[in-house]
Amino acid sequence: MSILNKFLAKRNGGNPTGEMGFTDHIEALRWHLVRSLVAIIIGAVVVFFNVEWIFEHIIMGPTSSNFISYRLLCDLGKAIHVDALCLSDVKLRFQNNQLSGQFMMSFSISFMLGFIVAFPYVFWEFWKFVKPALKAxxxxxxxxxxxxxxxxxFLGVAFAYFLIAPFTINFFAGYQLSPQFENIITIDNYYDTMSDLILGLGIVFELPIIVYFLSRIGILTPKIMRDQRRIAIVVIMVLAAVITPPDWFSIFLVAIPLVLLYEAGIVVSARILKEKKKKENETLDW
Incomplete structure (x- = not known):
């Protein structure tokens, strides 16, 4: 029996056969998705009516020299005598090169922030669909x-917005191959970078939850994660080196939380494996 059939059998009270049962599951999933989409749209509408203020003060926030992260990082750098944390003022010029660019971006911003705001409800709907397949x-x-x-x-989103984005924007805004070239950034390129960072790290921070489910269905084990630890750390360090200024302190500042998440995933997977072995032993004893 495939993993999908096992999952559907558990949701269906132990009856994996029958086309109607499968159709019922698809119908239930469809309504979970519809309700999630409605929640995202409601959040997007609220954002859309305030999109100009949100774009100016939130999306463009890391481009301002008064951004809170710049001040706090500089204060931290002075306290621990690490000058690299005092980032220089961001000097960027922006342009829009599409007739409908700003209008369409307002929709993109609305739906991105709508999804972020509605995430707890969206995950709750997902959990309601999965929950019947789990044992007590x-x-x-x-x-x-x-x-x-x-x-x-939300920790991943905050980590990306308040720490990764300032480092990324500051580094690439000040990087020049030659003084002949001036950095004039299109607003859609800037927004794409911000949205990729924010949503990407928000999802990356879900690693312990993903590990939990993959370990439950037997795809992932702590041994696999331990064996691949070195590769994972190399990937994390390369990622941190790309998005931060070229100094080791900044790289480690970004990499350490990601490594800790990976280690947390190993702990979660080990706990799941221990529970499975305990149940198997109890079954054998019986």
């Missing part, structure tokens, strides 16, 4: 998963 013992250890998933996601 599994639900016991999954208690509070919506809260922890939402917390990790």
């Amino acid at each position: 013992s599994e639900l016991k250890y999954a208690r509070g998963i919506v809260f922890w998933s939402s917390t990790l996601f």
Whole structure:
């Protein structure tokens, strides 16, 4: 029996056969997706009516020399005598090279922030769909998963916005191959960079939750994660080196939280494996 059939069998009370049962599952999933989309749209509408202020003060926030992260990082740098944390003023010129560029961007910003705001509800809908497939013992250890998933996601978004984005923007804004070239950035390129960072790290911070589910269905084990630890750390260090200024302190500042997330994933996977072995031993004893 495939993993999908096992999952559908559990949701269907142990009956994996029958086309109607499968259709019912698809119908249930469809309504979960519809309700999630409605929540995202409601958030997007609220953002859209305030999109000009949001774009000016939030999306463009890291381009201002008064951005809170620049001040706090510089204060931290002075306290620990690391000058690299005092980032220079960002000097960027922006342009729009498409007739409908600014109008379409307002929709993109609205839906991105609408998704971020609605994420707890979206995950809750996903959890409602998955929950019937889990046993009572599994639900016991999954208690509070919506809260922890939402917390990790918002931590990832905040980490990207307040730390990664300032380093990234400051570095690339000041990088020049030659004084003959002036950095004039299109607003859609700037927005794409910001949205990729924010949503990307929000999802990356879900690693412990993803590990939990993959370990539950037997795809991932702590041994696999430990064996691939070196490769994972190299990938994390390369990623940190690309998006931060070329000094080791900045690289480690970004890499350490990502490494800790990976290690947290190993702990989660090990705990799941331990529970499975305990249940197997209890079954054998019986």
